[in-house]
Amino acid sequence: MAGLKISHFASKIKTLFWYCLITVPVSVAIGSAVALFLWLLSLAIHYRFAHTWLLYLLPLAGIAIHFAYRLYGKSSERGNNLIIDEIHQPGAGVPKRMGPLILVTTVITHLFGGSAGREGTAVQIGGSIARMFADWFKLDAPGMRTLLTVGIAAGFGAVFGTPLTGAIFAVEVLTNGRIKYNAFLPCLVAGFVGDITVSAWHIKHTAYHISYTLADIPVGSTSVWLASLMLFKVILASVFFGLASLAFAQMAHRIKALFLKLFKHTWMIPVTGGLIIIALTCILGKPDYLSLGVEPEYPHAVTIVSAFNNGGADTFSWFWKLLYTTLTLGTGFKGGEVTPLFYIGATLGNTLATWLNAPVSLFAALGFIAVFSGATKTPLACTVMGVELFGGQHLVFFAVACFIAYLFSGRAGIYTAQLKDNSAKGYFSEKLLKYKP
Template identity: 70%
Template sequence: MFKNIFSKQFALLTYLTRWAVIITPAAVTIGSMVALFLWLLNWAIHFRFAHAWFLYLLPAAGVAIHLLYKWYGKSAERGNNLIIDEIHQPGAGVPKRMAPLILVTTVITHLFGGSAGREGTAVQIGGSVANQFGSWFNLTESDKKIMLTAGVAAGFGAVFGTPLTGTIFALEVIAIGRIQYGALPACLIAGIVGDVTVSAWGIHHTPYHVDIVDTGQTLYNVHLPVSFWLLAKVIVASVIFGLVSMAFAGGVKLVKNYCLKWIRVSWLIPVCGGIAIILLTFILGKPDYLSLGVNAEYPGAVTIVSAFHHAGADAFSWLWKLIYTAITLGTGFKGGEVTPLFYIGSTLGNTLAEWMNAPVSLFAALGFIAVFAGATNTPLACTLMGIELFGGEYALFFAVACFTAYFFSGDNGIYSAQKTAVPKLIADESNYLKRMFSKYKL
């Protein structure tokens, strides 16, 4: 018996050591590329701040991005969906050109004012580098799946400074309702090493602050740890977060499909998108909804950071950011969806807090993670993100918000390659509701 136990433990130790040796150099490379990307992105955003007229070159930048992918991109243009497909079923692999192409084109998008994010870039860098290292180590097909998943974890954890979130996100995003724990050790190593590497390069992430809120209540002289009135407000807000997640995913697809249907010349699609962004900015009279939305271009600008403060967002800031991002990504500009989702969620949380007389910073934080959870179908990862970014004091509310938004965000998300392992509404429950509606003629 002792021999058998020792044999299993030794095999486990060998397995962990093997993956640590394989993953560590790949994660260091991914973290270094993400650090370079974040540095270039910060430079591009502040350069545009100093040269506001760069926005008028956005249509030309869109054409340049279109031509780069037409001449050199090939399968790389599928982005995150290609990586998810390769994890489901390895095929032609992730091209080496994906990493430099997405890095350069995302920086171009932000340099000229396009409303996009950075997670897509980091994930594609992670997938491309991981695939290359997998080829060098001559991994089997099953190990390549783990390697690609770990690359996603490294990229995501590195770009946001959330290694645990990156770990679970990489496992959870592949299929709705299922997590493959076999890749957990590799993903955890990758997430931690990628994040540490970015920090070692001197890159710092934006801090967010949630005010101290008394989330309990006193009932019949007994203090309860949870206020049911506050919890009810959180649930109502989270339903709205989920519906907005669904609107975001549908909006990007709607713009893309509409452009493909009505604009026959492909390079004119980003031109039209760029012109639309310019006109919207001119009509609104402020540049708040361009680029990431993290740094303030001028005092009083609406940003993700400002949304954590009273009167830090306009009533419809979330809607304008949704429209800007749907146009940007739907017309072919590059970048991620996640940071715009943070902006949409935090500003919507700010607005709902004002309407519902709720704690502003807490609801901004809830929107920050819940809209993201609904759009990506990753409620567990987003709950962990809330804890990593805002602290564990409100973990219960984070979980309620993320899972509520997840269930109310519809059957699809921003990643078309994401498969459904377990439906959100199981068949028996759906049939039960149909029978009830039929019985009472509803």
């Protein structure tokens, strides 16, 4: 019996070592592809900054993207959801063309001003490359699932410079409410190798800073009261962050369904979406809500970075970014959702901080991770992201914000393929209903 257990343990170690070993070349390939993507994306964004008239060609760009997927994309149109489905139940497979196709179409979306992100592109690049390596290594179905999960971790960790978050996100995003850790160690290797590879290509990530520290709370008899008051403000703001996540997910799904119902000829959908975005930009009189929203197109533009400063966002900047992004993605343009979610959260945090008389940089950071948490149903990964991006001093606030936003963001997130763990469904309400004093 003891010999059998030792043999089983040795087999597990051997399998784990093998997966970690093959993860390295996979992650280097993914990190290199993500570095190329980030470089091209930066070129496209800055080129549009210098040639603002490109926005008026957005409807034509939408037609090009539509027919690219119709002619060559096949199942690639499903994006991240296809990869998640393949991890749950391998079937039709992740097409090798998914990576190049999403890279090119995302760059086109940003070149002409569409409001989208980059995480979806990095994850799809990761899934596409991971599937290619899985075929080369002739992996079975469980091995395929593991390597696709590794692809998510490498792509996410590489695109944001958050390797630990990438690993946790990869295992947490698969099922809402339950985490399986089988593939966590290879994912951890993938996240770090992907991030190191991007750095080796001299691609730098945006730095964010929270100016508020706990040392700012006066020491004395009022310190406990002030700390409790701050926690209350964080909880209150986090409810709004969760509702913003809910609004984003609902609008993204409903806009897509509405346009599919309205237009018999589907190529008209991106044309209409592009025209609406052009009209909104002309009405608002500024381009702040186009593209990523990380770098300013002109001095004093509202960006994610500016939201960390007093007066760095307008009262409804978060709403406009939410509308622009759901219109962009819901009408067929390509890219991710996460960076726009960062923008929505940071600018909403800026607004709430003003209303609640709270530290702007802290609440921008809380919104940054909490809205993302609610929309993707990954509160643990988002809490860790807060530490990786902003430092560990406010870890408690990060956790409170992410988990409360998760609770108030509804049952469904932005990924329709994400499974739901219903084991705890109705637990609190049933207990309360049965309780009779």
